[in-house]
Amino acid sequence: MITSKQLTRKFGSKTAVDRVDLTLEPGHVYAMLGPNGSGKTTWMKMAAGLMKPTGGEILYDGQPVGISSRRFVAYMSTEPYFYNWMTVGDVGKYYQDFFEDFSMEKFERLLQHMELETGMKTRTLSSGMMAKLKIAVTMARDAKVYMLDEPFNGIDLLARDEIRRCILEEAKPEKVLILSSHLVEEMEAVADRAVFIRQGKLIEVRDLEEMRERDGVSMADRYREIYGHVEG
């Protein structure tokens, strides 16, 4: 569904994404892992069509990612992106205007689960509530690809269950979900595959249950093995 071929992105002399060959298949939830600055966000922004590669290519169903693929991709960035005069309800309307696949009904249902109200002003929201709003508005789309950058950041333990549920609801055979997070433990049961990236390069893609069954190793264990002695 999403294929990156020798995908590269340079910022001046720094190479953020370095010749990455990676294919993401429908019906899977991928955990994208790597320390800060390893290129996860840059890779996702290119897959979302928000940043152009400086080398290689990124394809959605065989076609280069661009304006036409953007409507199939729901991307949640780490940066806040609502105007501060907006209420929670305004954010929903704003998304409805932008995306044909946005469901107001689903948005309102998710808000309810997350204890958010449409009348709340976004500028008065705590960081945890803002994080939940971002998830709700992204997952209320009926996209083919969902990419969530740090969906668990700033979210308390109890609300994380709600986030996981919200993510799993869209984990369908025809869809791809990509989660990037430092909170590796939060993704152990939700993801079924892990993509390990280091210094812009792809290290490996692993099936998590197979890894547990064959090697008795968790995703967090593998994370430590790959990054532990390098980045400290």
Add this chain to the structure above:
Amino acid sequence: MNFDPMTPIWLQVATRLKQQVATGALRPGAKLPGGRDLALQFGINPNTAARIYQELEREGVCDTRRGLGTFVTDREDRILALREEMALQALRRFMTDLSGLGMGAGDAIQLIQKEENTK
């Protein structure tokens, strides 16, 4: 449910469901949630959930009827056998622990009797 991330998730959920079948908490012939609902209920990946039913079916603990869903087996003999299997597994874990303390089956029997008498 809290998972041990080093053990296959499907195995942990399958074991939980088998315990419920063995104890009767899940009644013989009861309808089980669909794969997607099972995934949501346990907070696990849907592919993992599908694997759970495959394994339980293979072991004869449940069966899937096309278009109807997955059901707990209604064969009493299978449920009794399952309970015995699970008891044996528990016994083996216990014996392994005791052997780590240098104790054997004779010691185990004595210990059990002593424990029962103090109740």
